[in-house]
Amino acid sequence: MFAAIHxxxxxxxxxxxxxxxxxxxxxxxADTVALDVDGLERIYxxxxxIAAALARRAAECRLKASVAIAANLDAAVHAxxxxxxxxxxxxxxxxxxxxxLPLTLLEPTPEMRETLExxxxxxxxxxxxxxxxxxxxxxxxxxxxxxxxxxxxGDRLLVPxxxxxxxxxxxxxxxxxxxxxxLAFVLARLLHSLCARLTSRGLAIAGLRLRxxxxxxxxxxxxxxxPVPMLDASVFLKLLHxxxxxxxxxxxxxxxxxxxxxxxxxxxxxxxFIPISPEPExxxxxxxxxxxxxxxxxVGSPALLDTHRLGAFQMLDRPRPLxxxxxxxxxxxxxxxxxxxxxxxxxxxRVQMASGHPVHVQAEGVRGHVVSSxxxxxxxxxxxxxxxxxxxxxxxALSDGALYRIYCEQxxxxxxxxxx
Amino acid sequence: xxxxxxxxxxxxxxxxxxxxxSGGFPQGCLxxxxxxxxxxxxxxxxxxxxxxxxxxxxxxxxDSSDAFDPASAAAAGVALERLLWVRxxxxxxxxxxxxxxxxxxxxxxxxxxxxxxTPIETARRISMTSWFRLRRAVEHTPTVLLVxxxxxxxxTCASLTLEVRRERVxxxxxxxxxxxxRGIRVHVDRRKPAPAAAISFDARWL
Numbered sequence: 040m041f042a043a044i045h046x047x048x049x050x051x052x053x054x055x056x057x058x059x060x061x062x063x064x065x066x067x068x069a070d071t072v073a074l075d076v077d078g079l080e081r082i083y084x085x086x087x088x089i090a091a092a093l094a095r096r097a098a099e100c101r102l103k104a105s106v107a108i109a110a111n112l113d114a115a116v117h118a119x120x121x122x123x124x125x126x127x128x129x130x131x132x133x134x135x136x137x138x139x140l141p142l143t144l145l146e147p148t149p150e151m152r153e154t155l156e157x158x159x160x161x162x163x164x165x166x167x168x169x170x171x172x173x174x175x176x177x178x179x180x181x182x183x184x185x186x187x188x189x190x191x192x193g194d195r196l197l198v199p200x201x202x203x204x205x206x207x208x209x210x211x212x213x214x215x216x217x218x219x220x221x222l223a224f225v226l227a228r229l230l231h232s233l234c235a236r237l238t239s240r241g242l243a244i245a246g247l248r249l250r251x252x253x254x255x256x257x258x259x260x261x262x263x264x265x266p267v268p269m270l271d272a273s274v275f276l277k278l279l280h281x282x283x284x285x286x287x288x289x290x291x292x293x294x295x296x297x298x299x300x301x302x303x304x305x306x307x308x309x310x311x312f313i314p315i316s317p318e319p320e321x322x323x324x325x326x327x328x329x330x331x332x333x334x335x336x337x338v339g340s341p342a343l344l345d346t347h348r349l350g351a352f353q354m355l356d357r358p359r360p361l362x363x364x365x366x367x368x369x370x371x372x373x374x375x376x377x378x379x380x381x382x383x384x385x386x387x388x389r390v391q392m393a394s395g396h397p398v399h400v401q402a403e404g405v406r407g408h409v410v411s412s413x414x415x416x417x418x419x420x421x422x423x424x425x426x427x428x429x430x431x432x433x434x435x436a437l438s439d440g441a442l443y444r445i446y447c448e449q450x451x452x453x454x455x456x457x458x459x
Numbered sequence: 460x461x462x463x464x465x466x467x468x469x470x471x472x473x474x475x476x477x478x479x480x481s482g483g484f485p486q487g488c489l490x491x492x493x494x495x496x497x498x499x500x501x502x503x504x505x506x507x508x509x510x511x512x513x514x515x516x517x518x519x520x521x522d523s524s525d526a527f528d529p530a531s532a533a534a535a536g537v538a539l540e541r542l543l544w545v546r547x548x549x550x551x552x553x554x555x556x557x558x559x560x561x562x563x564x565x566x567x568x569x570x571x572x573x574x575x576x577t578p579i580e581t582a583r584r585i586s587m588t589s590w591f592r593l594r595r596a597v598e599h600t601p602t603v604l605l606v607x608x609x610x611x612x613x614x615t616c617a618s619l620t621l622e623v624r625r626e627r628v629x630x631x632x633x634x635x636x637x638x639x640x641r642g643i644r645v646h647v648d649r650r651k652p653a654p655a656a657a658i659s660f661d662a663r664w665l
Contacts, residue, residue, distance in 0.1 A: 341542065413632075
């Protein structure tokens with residue numbers, strides 16, 4: 040069963056009104072929308088009551104609209120466009136009901152219209168009364184289509200509007216909220232609503248954008264991106280809570296606006312022989328908690344930079360799971376390497392030299408005679424940039440029993456770390 | 460059980476394999492590795508991490524004093540993209556909390572808490588409650604919790620305690636002329652359980 044709403048107001052308003060009742064809405068013309076109302080009888084009852092509900096809602100939205108319900112989509116559209124008020128067309132009586140409508144509603148071509156006018160055909164009933172075979176012989180398929188429409192027997196399918204998905208919720212608070220705990224209650228409600236909407240469409244959330252309107256007319260915006268789409272309101276709430284704890288709004292909150300970025304849900308098949316790795320949701324939560332504990336810049340996965348400068352690395356956001364194609368069947372063999380414990384930043388030192396070799400090293404927490412040494416290893420690089428480096432490195436074993444790497448750069452000595 | 464380190468260049472020789480046949484770190488338990496500076500603790504730690512990430516597990520390192528050197532780890536065979544590094548800026552209390560969060564979060568094959576550069580006085584002030592909490596958190600999980608420090612502090616909470624000491628430093632070349640630091644020979648003794656049946660690993664890096 041289909042309903043059609045024809046109004047002379049804003050087309051977008053008509054569309055939104057129809058979408059309140061059904062997800063299957065067609066924008067038929069600029070001033071008419073049609074919707075599939077199958078199933079609404081469980082909520083509203085008889086077709087008359089569905090039509091009345093639509094008309095009532097249109098009136099609430101201050102839309103001057105006519106509503107029609109019929110088993111046939113085109114019949115409903117023509118009735119809505121031709122009759123004022125509410126029309127309910129009984130199944131099987133479409134031709135009789137639409138009979139008084141002018142033929143112009145069928146929008147025939149100018150030639151067809153002229154021909155029909157010459158024949159004295161001006162209303163639906165006149166056209167419906169003509170013999171079908173004769174009409175097809177004289178006017179062809181186009182004439183036959185008009186004949187079917189005039190009898191309310193069209194077989195067109197509803198073409199639903201493919202609106203871009205937009206998932207946002209907002210709420211205005213009765214009084215300014217200063218603490219995070221009461222704000223969390225509001226966020227929980229919005230998140231549950233968003234998750235329910237996304238669940239109904241089989242989608243998950245790839246990111247969240249939060250906008251808080253503050254009492255001082257300012258705005259506090261936060262954005263969260265997730266490595267994999269998730270759909271767990273409690274995880275989102277924890278993440279937002281942790282983020283707001285680390286970046287609290289500067290003034291009490293008056294209005295909350297939350298938008299979710301939809302994405303296809305993650306499909307993962309676990310297996311008995313797959314190595315253990317953190318679940319993305321739990322990992323995200325753990326990372327957020329760690330970041331709130333030690334700071335954003337101190338949590339991540341290290342990555343070496345493409346340079347010979349010692350100790351050069353960058354922090355990536357999180358460990359990267361290996362794709363199945365990347366997985367090596369056997370563990371990598373271990374390679375011999377020096378295990379250095381870095382001292383950050385390198386500790387300034389006083390080094391005594393004798394015969395070109397260090398004989399005594401003194402720095403904060405490091406002091407001793409050099410028992411044995413190797414070096415100097417002269418290294419340099421980045422001389423083509425504004426940040427060049429050149430230094431002499433020494434490996435020294437001190438009398439305190441430890442092995443250190445020291446270096447001299449521009450006449451100043453530093454302890455870079457210890458071998459362990 | 461996790462194999463500590465097996466490889467052509469970085470080899471562990473088990474002196475008495477019958478007492479500790481698997482030669483690894485127990486899952487779901489707290490393991491302590493302790494020793495003085497330059498004793499080989501970090502080499503042992505990196506070897507364990509390399510083995511874990513080699514099995515495609517994800518590792519986490521809670522670095523109390525920001526001493527982790529990614530280049531050394533990469534050279535030791537640690538796939539850095541499988542490692543989560545938490546730098547605690549010298550704060551042992553934060554390190555404990557971070558380790559607790561990681562173990563509670565689950566899914567990590569190996570969680571290492573590096574307290575090797577934490578002053579002994581500070582490490583000694585860590586309450587037994589905290590160690591018990593860590594032990595309880597890691598229980599019944601497939602995670603290996605490894606604590607690297609200068610002295611053992613977890614006491615009864617540790618299921619396995621290894622003492623690491625350096626036997627000698629390997630130099631090559633002529634002293635004072637063309638000498639080269641080749642590596643260190645590391646000795647690992649099991650202190651707990653059953654100190655009488657202690658096992659020595661001869662870890663040699665050359």
